[in-house]
Amino acid sequence: MWRVSTLLNEPTGTTGTQTGFVEPAPSALLLLGQGRDLASERGVECTGALPAPSDPDLVERARAARAALGDRAFVLGHHYQRDEVIDFADVTGDSFKLAREAAARPEAEFVIFCGVHFMAESADILTSDAQQVVLPDLAAGCSMADMAEIGQVEEAWAVLQDAGIADEVVPVTYMNSSAAIKAFTGRHGGTVCTSSNAQVALRWAFDRVGGVDGNGKVLFMPDQHLGRNTAVRQLGMSLDDCVVFDPRKPMGGLTTQQLRDARMILWRGHCSVHGRFSERNVADVRAAVPGVTVMVHPECKNEVVSAADLVGSTEFIIKALDAAEPGSSWAIGTELNLVRRLAKAHPDKQVHYLDSTVCFCSTMNRIDLPHLVWAMESLVAGRVVNRIVVDADDAHWARVALDQMLALPGI
Ligand code: 13P
Numbered sequence: 001m002w003r004v005s006t007l008l009n010e011p012t013g014t015t016g017t018q019t020g021f022v023e024p025a026p027s028a029l030l031l032l033g034q035g036r037d038l039a040s041e042r043g044v045e046c047t048g049a050l051p052a053p054s055d056p057d058l059v060e061r062a063r064a065a066r067a068a069l070g071d072r073a074f075v076l077g078h079h080y081q082r083d084e085v086i087d088f089a090d091v092t093g094d095s096f097k098l099a100r101e102a103a104a105r106p107e108a109e110f111v112i113f114c115g116v117h118f119m120a121e122s123a124d125i126l127t128s129d130a131q132q133v134v135l136p137d138l139a140a141g142c143s144m145a146d147m148a149e150i151g152q153v154e155e156a157w158a159v160l161q162d163a164g165i166a167d168e169v170v171p172v173t174y175m176n177s178s179a180a181i182k183a184f185t186g187r188h189g190g191t192v193c194t195s196s197n198a199q200v201a202l203r204w205a206f207d208r209v210g211g212v213d214g215n216g217k218v219l220f221m222p223d224q225h226l227g228r229n230t231a232v233r234q235l236g237m238s239l240d241d242c243v244v245f246d247p248r249k250p251m252g253g254l255t256t257q258q259l260r261d262a263r264m265i266l267w268r269g270h271c272s273v274h275g276r277f278s279e280r281n282v283a284d285v286r287a288a289v290p291g292v293t294v295m296v297h298p299e300c301k302n303e304v305v306s307a308a309d310l311v312g313s314t315e316f317i318i319k320a321l322d323a324a325e326p327g328s329s330w331a332i333g334t335e336l337n338l339v340r341r342l343a344k345a346h347p348d349k350q351v352h353y354l355d356s357t358v359c360f361c362s363t364m365n366r367i368d369l370p371h372l373v374w375a376m377e378s379l380v381a382g383r384v385v386n387r388i389v390v391d392a393d394d395a396h397w398a399r400v401a402l403d404q405m406l407a408l409p410g411i
């Protein structure tokens with residue numbers, strides 16, 4: 001039977017099973033990074049040393065290595081990480097909170113980043129040269145960040161210059177982008193943003209070119225959905241104020257007039273996980289679960305966030321569930337590791353997954369306990385593995401853009 005959503009927990013004191021308890025079936029994605037195909041692990045030189053996932057002593061080994069590292073190491077865990085990894089995180093958070101936390105630990109010799117590559121790059125930029133940032137699996141990238149390459153961004157800027165509008169454009173890049181693109185943003189007077197501060201960042205950017213009601217523009221990279229959702233829902237712009245710049249087409253697939261008329265020039269990028277949620281998912285869960293509150297991440301499509309009740313970053317989603325009434329019903333549209341954890345943490349509430357199909361972020365899932373153990377044991381043995389280092393010039397300019405974000409008012 002096809003289910004409209006997946007109920008991930010069974011609220012205490014209820015017997016209702018409108019959609020039935022379904023623990024998502026083990027997915028092929030879960031096998032990634034667990035040492036079964038070491039040759040396929042791009043850039044990871046851990047053949048032979050990566051513990052087997054079946055090692056019964058894995059948790060004990062992780063505890064021992066963590067204890068041996070003590071204050072020399074600080075472990076950051078993004079909310080989308082697996083439970084087995086989150087158990088060893090000194091702090092968990094969304095990408096904004098983790099950037100702040102990384103910057104606030106000058107005493108830690110090693111920052112072990114359990115997240116994806118762009119987050120570890122940002123941590124390297126925000127920490128001192130004496131600190132070393134380690135990403136336990138170098139294949140933990142982000143498909144959205146990979147949708148914008150620095151060469152394409154430079155070509156896009158040249159298009160804006162040729163159209164005679166570059167002086168009225170402020171670049172804003174989502175945290176989910178390479179250090180090179182953050183550096184580009186810093187060099188051109190822009191800022192970085194995350195899903196928890198996109199509104200403030202966009203207001204700041206528009207204020208530099210005549211305000212939200214003026215004629216200035218923002219080039220928003222690489223997530224078209226976060227850019228559009230923020231502009232339309234929070235800044236009062238219309239969908240017609242937004243154009244999509246496709247880096248694979250001449251002039252981004254736009255005319256000079258379209259570029260001149262636009263207020264938001266959105267890079268053609270998206271998240272492959274959040275892009276799966278649909279308006280139909282929202283309608284179906286509302287029909288199946290009376291009174292349900294639908295809450296989604298702003299990386300979802302505009303029609304999905306418009307149909308939802310609440311929209312926010314991972315940290316926002318966690319706080320909203322914490323504050324919810326016992327007995328209330330929720331359908332959440334974000335990565336599955338987080339939603340499953342929320343369902344477990346809130347047995348007094350009904351927590352549904354908005355899509356009935358499994359929706360892990362495969363790259364976040366690459367960081368697993370074997371890789372974490374391997375990274376920590378290597379550090380204990382005096383070997384720094386999978387260090388993330390951003391080149392000095394990019395680091396300088398990316399830091400300008402990141403510092404600008406950290407200095408934005410009210411966050
Ligand atoms: P947050 O900023 O909400 O942590 O989101 C990061 C991310 O990658 C979402 O897909």
Ligand code: SF4
Nearest residue numbers: 142143144271273361
């Ligand atoms: Fe990137 Fe999407 Fe995964 Fe977030 S959930 S890390 S945006 S692919």
